[in-house]
Amino acid sequence: MIREFVECESPSDDAAAVNRFVDLAASKVAGSAKVKTLPGGRFGKHLRCEFTLPGRKKEGQILVLAHSDTVWPMGTLSTMPFRQDKGRLWGPGVLDMKSGIVFFLFAMRALRELDMPVQRKVLLQINSDEEVGSESSRPLTEEAARKSNAVLVLEPGTGLEGKLKTARKGVGDYSVQVHGKASHAGVDFQNGASAVVELARHIEKIAGFTQLERGITVNPGVVAGGTRTNVVAAEARVEVDIRVARLKDAPALDRKFHALKAVDKRCRVEVTGGLNRPPMERTAAVVRLFQQAKELAASLGVEIEESATGGGSDGNFTAALGVPTLDGLGGVGEGAHASNESILVNRIADRTALLALLAAGRLA
Numbered sequence: 005m006i007r008e009f010v011e012c013e014s015p016s017d018d019a020a021a022v023n024r025f026v027d028l029a030a031s032k033v034a035g036s037a038k039v040k041t042l043p044g045g046r047f048g049k050h051l052r053c054e055f056t057l058p059g060r061k062k063e064g065q066i067l068v069l070a071h072s073d074t075v076w077p078m079g080t081l082s083t084m085p086f087r088q089d090k091g092r093l094w095g096p097g098v099l100d101m102k103s104g105i106v107f108f109l110f111a112m113r114a115l116r117e118l119d120m121p122v123q124r125k126v127l128l129q130i131n132s133d134e135e136v137g138s139e140s141s142r143p144l145t146e147e148a149a150r151k152s153n154a155v156l157v158l159e160p161g162t163g164l165e166g167k168l169k170t171a172r173k174g175v176g177d178y179s180v181q182v183h184g185k186a187s188h189a190g191v192d193f194q195n196g197a198s199a200v201v202e203l204a205r206h207i208e209k210i211a212g213f214t215q216l217e218r219g220i221t222v223n224p225g226v227v228a229g230g231t232r233t234n235v236v237a238a239e240a241r242v243e244v245d246i247r248v249a250r251l252k253d254a255p256a257l258d259r260k261f262h263a264l265k266a267v268d269k270r271c272r273v274e275v276t277g278g279l280n281r282p283p284m285e286r287t288a289a290v291v292r293l294f295q296q297a298k299e300l301a302a303s304l305g306v307e308i309e310e311s312a313t314g315g316g317s318d319g320n321f322t323a324a325l326g327v328p329t330l331d332g333l334g335g336v337g338e339g340a341h342a343s344n345e346s347i348l349v350n351r352i353a354d355r356t357a358l359l360a361l362l363a364a365g366r367l368a
């Protein structure tokens with residue numbers, strides 16, 4: 005099934021391809037879940053599966069989050085085909101996160117076939133736009149999370165040990181645009197106000213907003229400006245990625261961006277942007293959830309650890325609502341978004357078993 009999923013390519017920006025993958029995933033749970041699709045706007049459709057599982061149900065539910073889209077353009081399979089080699093499965097999206105979805109489907113199948121009692125309703129939501137910001141899925145994720153006792157996220161684990169993720173930084177972006185005044189660099193130099201020079205002053209300052217010890221990083225990642233060497237530049241801009249470990253640091257950082265003022269008064273600085281994904285903070289409830297997972301893994305003879313990452317996921321949204329969220333429960337491997345994307349075959353079984361126990365257990 006992992007091969008079948010990887011070979012059904014599903015880049016975020018190709019709605020028809022994502023929909024094909026969603027239909028494939030839905031076909032795998034037909035008969036064992038109530039399946040519903042939800043519109044994804046300009047992206048593919050989202051999928052919700054409510055599994056029919058053994059046992060009497062308590063109030064509440066367990067929400068499991070996945071995404072159907074990948075960062076790989078259509079046709080990547082021709083240069084990066086699915087293959088099994090050196091104890092791994094390789095291919096675009098195998099780690100992020102098609103294997104995670106397969107693990108979970110098999111975990112549900114195991115609970116049904118072994119007739120293991122499951123304490124709460126289990127809802128799997130597969131979003132189609134995670135790699136491009138989750139704009140249309142975010143409200144659906146939040147709505148489902150509010151009814152949930154815990155959220156499990158099928159993103160890859162950290163490193164070749166497959167550590168679970170108990171903290172993720174919040175992610176945002178800013179665009180800082182400088183409007184200057186164009187002039188001829190030879191004939192009329194003094195009349196120009198260079199947006200490029202003005203922007204250079206601000207880039208240095210923006211980079212200085214980083215505070216590594218507080219988990220705040222500010223990366224001026226893309227700059228553009230000017231038209232020709234013999235023209236004093238009228239426009240220049242920088243696109244900046246920001247990460248914060250704590251939600252309470254975001255407003256102060258936002259104030260710093262908005263306090264940027266032109267040094268050359270003939271220029272004007274315009275700032276847009278902000279935080280897109282709040283941080284997933286390592287709260288006491290998250291730690292409790294991790295401890296339960298650790299004990300369940302130990303019962304399978306597997307030792308698992310926790311980790312923090314600068315990358316975001318849909319778990320950021322659910323954690324920010326105060327719903328205990330555990331992430332990184334999917335494939336164990338390396339190379340997400342890279343040409344060496346792969347998962348370890350010998351970690352498929354224990355991950356699947358852990359997901360089954362987590363979904364069945366008395367979470368939160």
Ligand SMILES: [Zn+2]
Pocket residue numbers: 071100101134159160
């Ligand atoms: Zn992912």
